[in-house]
Amino acid sequence: MLKIYGVYRSRATRPLWLVEEIGLPFEHVPIMQAYRLDDPMADGAPVNTLSAEFLAVNPMGSIPSMDDDGFVLHESLAICLYLARKYGGDLGPKDIAEEALMVQWSLFAATSVETPALKIQSTKADTAEGEAEIGVAARLLKRPCDVLEKHLTTTHYMVGDRFTAADINVAEILRYARGHDALFDSRPALKAWYETCTSRPAYRAMWAKRNAEPA
The missing domain is CATH 3.40.30.10 (Glutaredoxin)
Incomplete structure (x- = not known):
């Protein structure tokens, strides 16, 4: 098992x-x-x-x-x-191209999103220093979140226009930054996709x- x-x-x-x-x-x-x-x-x-x-x-x-x-x-x-x-x-790839895209988006989230997103999650915003650190992390996330927003305006999900393991990997990394509303509120496609993923029964x-x- x-x-x-x-x-x-x-x-x-x-x-x-x-x-x-x-x-x-x-x-x-x-x-x-x-x-x-x-x-x-x-x-x-x-x-x-x-x-x-x-x-x-x-x-x-x-x-x-x-x-x-x-x-x-x-x-x-x-x-x-x-x-x-x-x-x-x-949830898995239908062909080698989809498999490559699932790997691509998973690695994209790990390399471009996770570190600043974790900084947002772990930093308290109750001091000027904390607010400044969160601001720096949010600026680092601007480009990758813009990339995700542009992609998700053309499709409902990360790969194959259906929910897959790529959505799990990306959403679970992006979750670390969910407390910073401005990143999502200014990107409606990204916000809608994230809410769709995290409203699933599983x-x-x-x-x-x-x-x-x-x-």
């Missing part, structure tokens, strides 16, 4: 959303980030990213990881693309499980 390692409060949300979409049976192995624990190596500590049993699965100690009947894969974006291609039907089911985990 498929195993997915990683808590919901991590990048594991990406493949965990995907398996909700597919209705794919899997075993969830909730590996916690070591930095969230006072002493991750203490006796009785939850299994975490520094635990020997998880390092045997992923020597980098990062989550998520996946074991599909002996095939082990790391990195959330790669896991999503693999699962969609193998099990996802229309996303809501995944998010409910995330909220049920300890913060």
Whole structure:
């Protein structure tokens, strides 16, 4: 059986959303980030990213990881693309061109969106310094968000004019910046696409499980 390692409060949300979409049976192995624990190596500590049993699965100690009947894969974006291609039907690519486009948009989000988006999520806006940092991050997101807006004015989804794993990968990265309304309010196609993706029943089911985990 498929195993997915990683808590919901991590990048594991990406493949965990995907398996909700597919209705794919899997075993969830909730590996916690070591930095969230006072002493991750203490006796009785939850299994975490520094635990020997998880390092045997992923020597980098990062989550998520996946074991599909002996095939082990790391990195959330790669896991999503693999699962969609193998099990996802229309969530996966129909041909090699669609597969390339799914990889393109996933890597675009990882390289052009994720770092400044995470800065927006992690920075408190209750000080002048915090507001300035968020402003810098928002400016860095202007061009990639403009690219997404232009693309989404011509199609409903990232690839093939249907919901696919590419939408999961991009939406889950863009989510980090969702608290900065101006990025979305000035881009109606991007905002509508994001709201469509995150209103899906599978996303809501995944998010409910995330909220049920300890913060």
